[in-house]
Amino acid sequence: MMSKSFVGILTHAILFTLMFISIPSAVISYELEKMVFSYTLNNGLIVLMMERHLSPTVSFYIRHRVGAIDEEDGRTGTAHLLEHMMFKGTKTIGTKNYKKEDRILRLIAKTGENLDAERMKGKYADKNKIESLTKQMTLLQKEHKKLFVENEIDRLYTENGADHMNANTGLDLTTYHVSLPSNRIELWARIEADRMTNPVFREFYSERNVIMEERKQRVDSDPRGQLYEQFLATAYVAHPYRRPILGWPSDLQFLSIVYTADFFKKYYAPNNTVIAIVGDIDPAKTIRIVNKYFGSIPRRNLNSAPITEELPQKGERRVNILADANPKLIIAYHKPAMPDFDDYVFDVIECILSRGRTSRFYKSLVEEQAIAESIQTTNGVPGAKYSNLFVISAKPRYPHTSAEVEMSINNELEDLKSKTVSDRDLDKAKNQLRTDFIRSLESNTGLANMLSYFEIITGDYRYITNHIKIIEKVTPEDIMRVAKKYLLPENRTVANLIDKN
């Protein structure tokens, strides 16, 4: 099909000839903006490209604006299971005879749904029915195996030298990334456009088992996983940021192939997708390939369901996890998400508190008081689209306790509220953020990652280049104001990992 007129929207590329003045250190940020070519295809798909020729390779990031927060209650884990299913091939990749396959896949889905419905009855389930359905399922799966070739997407990529091939699911977004030798751009477009349109959910039920093992590995066998899961479920009462991306175990065992397919149809639309391509490319040629393969994917109506809002917290929340492990502590405060100005202020606070050996937390808790093994802060947990958390996590140093560490952390936070941060400390933080930005440009994957991330979260990749300009404006008074506004006991969640021995 020919689309009427593909108008690449070249958002900026010409203005800069006038703007080009040598400004120390800020030059880099202005420059990046000019090196990025941004297009929107007719179907709403946004493509960001950047040319770099040191290595004859190219990195691709595809991001869909969908994640675990978009699942219905009782269906947690769907976004992540879908991500696994996207590696199972398409109608033209991995099939020996798609017509025949389709018939069996429908039977498998029906049997699977019936089996789950029976198993869901728990102790009232009909054991004979389960047994016969299980048998039937095994037979169907055996039949199906004859009709397809496993893992063909992986084979195609791997044989062609793919690097950094993977996908990940977040609360806000889902990402598929890969790097290839730069002469193989068409292979990427061929595979990705196809799986964005015609994925086939082969081996759904065995993959569901794999994910149950993934959960066991990351959560049940790992005390850190348990702490983090309970911490989020405590910090959030209503907003879906409270849920584990892997899904609650009881949801996971009944995840539905029908619901997963609907979820795919609803959210993997071109107008809900951003692509970043960075590396040894010719943008003109590349956009032609992208348009050839992705251009005909129809735009869809995006009627996303409302997301439950979190209410303001009105008192401290605490949760303890007993485990066979040494103590660990997480403290978190609710705060607004980017691009709120206060989020930038927290980026600065993060540096002041825990960046480097001269940061306040390290100096005080690790060096001087010698009560912690390590202490970090992270601004923007667990997602970035909705108001999120400023998180402090620490490991006490034996025989010191989490309670001692918590008290010292609180003292440092009080200092932020009562004493003005020195100009030198503020300058240091800004230098660090500025340098971080430049370092983040070092690799193609890093760049493709950032461009697509900020475009999908904030709606404009230029968030990255503007970030530093806004950071420059942060004053000591801003830091004190923000500390006083958010770092309050009633806005706090404390999660403790306690050694049960």
Add this chain to the structure above:
Amino acid sequence: MNKFIYRVLHLVLLYFLLSSTIACATETTSISKLPDPDTLHYQPDRFIPPLAQRVVIDNGIILYIFEDHELPIVNISAVIRTGSNYDPIRKEGLAELTATAMRTGGTNSMSATAVDEALDFFAGSISVSMNRDSGSFNLSVLKKDLDEGLNIFSQVLTNPAFEQNKIRLAKDLKIEEVRRVADDPQKLAFREFKKLLYDNTPAGRFPTIASIKNIQRDDLVQFYNMFYYPGNLMIAVTGDISKQEAINKIKEHFGSWNKANVHYDIPHIPTKSKGHIYFLSKNIPQSIIITAQFAPGKRDLDAYPFEVLDFIVGSGGFRSLIFREVRNNLGLAYSTGSFYTKKSEYGVFGAYAVVKSEATVKALSLIRSVIKDLRNSMIDKKEIERAIKSINNNFIFSFLSAKQIAYQQLMIEYEHLPRDYLAAYRDNIAQVSAKDVQRIAVKYLSADESVTLIVGNEETYKQMLTTFKNVLRVESKL
């Protein structure tokens, strides 16, 4: 300034190019016409590995330089011929503590606090890492901070002060780290596994709380004096710096460092192991299986067929044999596969799986039979060709950044590999045949030599005993 102007012109040209071609970029493809992805045509790849420049300065320091002026960053890595394999018995952890205290314990011209203040203020970083048979110090700074950064970096390497209180801090933090090893079942499993595989030789000894407590400042100074001297040092300089400037700067900061070479014995690592199944009890709902044995090292031509073998067995992605059996077909594990780590003189090949407890025996048996089959039957020629194609097409990803290019070439010299190691690599892989793979499987993969460790719960132990004789219980001592 010039380079920016160049870029501006370049982009303007590109813009016109785009605007004229956009009109024709209207073709889209519908699914019925999608080409077969196996027959897509690609421009030929004429990749020749880029070469860093090698320079030796008067006092014996070897430099590798690779320029890349895209970003105003300079990276410098110093690699020292040392390693934790040189830790004295009962002082395990000394190599690492020495490096950490060099970085954190100040220099003879700057206090520890002054070093940290300076680096943090301009956001420069000096990181250290200590491996079994090498150590490295890495400086990363913006071009404008190069002089200040390099000054500190050179002082850290040539004039460390080893402030007593920073040694105490480094020891205390290491002790806490060791105390916490068992919190992470996988970390615990690999640590205990290496102890068993290397059987109380240097590579099988780990820092313990007692060994760290045993280490004093004098030990650090002595260790430093033994290993840190110009003839034992190689430096990679990369990024926004010219070759001449790099040479001048290194000469300026390291040129007057004169310290005679010291003789020390290279620790012996055995390359044979006695096969056995070991069990370490931990109350987790899964089992961690690790099984491995010795394999050819990088300097051995057998390493090439072995790499192909490893790819097919378990590191070549979803299609690899172990992944397909254990994860794909049976859904027993999320993480599973094989690994082949190579040193210059020897390698280790093994397989791992994190499986549901009740499937421990099954998974281990599957892995063992996959490996046994390699000895008994030849792998399909097509699979070999696929593996070769994959490995060779992926080769260019070893040259992504200036840092990687120079560091890699430095390490080739460090490991005494042939000069043309990289240039010949793809040809060496391309020559591998199914026969070679079977030959090396027979040569290296004997079941009696494979060391296996299972970390799992008590139920799993009972299950193991029903199938395997002589499962030896081990305890972890931290």
